[in-house]
Amino acid sequence: MNKINLETSINHHIAISAIMIKRVFYKILSNHDLKITPEQWVLLNYISESNGYTIGELSGLSVKDFANTSRMIQKLDIAGFITKKADPADKRISKLYLSKEGKDLIEQLHQCAFESTNIAIEGIDKEIQEIVLHTLKKVISNTNNYLK
């Protein structure tokens, strides 16, 4: 039998790393008294980088389920960090923008993301970081191809 050993499984360690990184990010956000989640931060970050993304576009960019993205956007909207502008040409869609509060928030979020990244990669050579990043992109592409 092909028995998996979790202790030497890259898949498993990616999963654990992801959980731990998210916990650190949560902690840092909490330390900064920011009422936002790591997942919401990803969406806000994409919205801040371009004007007028739709929920569908954000869902694709952030690799999140369409339905869940829709709900997260609702929360960001209710919290007042984004504004939705209905598209006159297509009544199904809205385009998303950062509000003033969202713009203020995103500045602080970049700082939090910076802190959590530094904690995670502390003591890891730049060269190694490049190798790992490249390998993770390969993993993402492998899994993406399988799921297509």
Place this chain on the structure above:
Amino acid sequence: MNKINLETSINHHIAISAIMIKRVFYKILSNHDLKITPEQWVLLNYISESNGYTIGELSGLSVKDFANTSRMIQKLDIAGFITKKADPADKRISKLYLSKEGKDLIEQLHQCAFESTNIAIEGIDKEIQEIVLHTLKKVISNTNNYLK
């Protein structure tokens, strides 16, 4: 400002990889008609490796929240894959064992885990895999130290 670029962020790519790997695992489990989740598989795997873990021990091993581990164990118990044996010396704890059904299941799960691992790491050199594994362990240790 220290602006994070998600496209070159190791943290972000670890998160995305974890999501994609889980999707592949879900898909494979579904293909095999196995009514179990990737998270439950991790718990079952630990239970299969040693006799009589408690929920607390499993929670630590699997890096999962105690409360969530407790609920997942309830589900595995209800589904009939494990059995709980009350400890006569300490009435607070139960020790967990695989049932006959659980033992049958774990064989198939190893095969699924093997498949999903192969899909994820296809085309990645053994050497690189070692580097990535080692780096992920460093990330886990870094984040763990921060959260302590």
Place this chain on the structure above:
DNA sequence: TTTATATATTTGTCATGACAAACAAATAGA
């Protein structure tokens, strides 16, 4: 134009993750 299909989004449900609170049993201290 009318109907069928495709697209964008929302809603519902169940499993899991984080976190706080409740509980019961075990253990330490007065």
Place this chain on the structure above:
DNA sequence: TCTATTTGTTTGTCATGACAAATATATAAA
């Protein structure tokens, strides 16, 4: 022994992930 604290576990709540179904609008086909 009795009380306080610790330990192991369970329950409650909210956010997210997966997935199915519903809804509304757009577009293509007849």
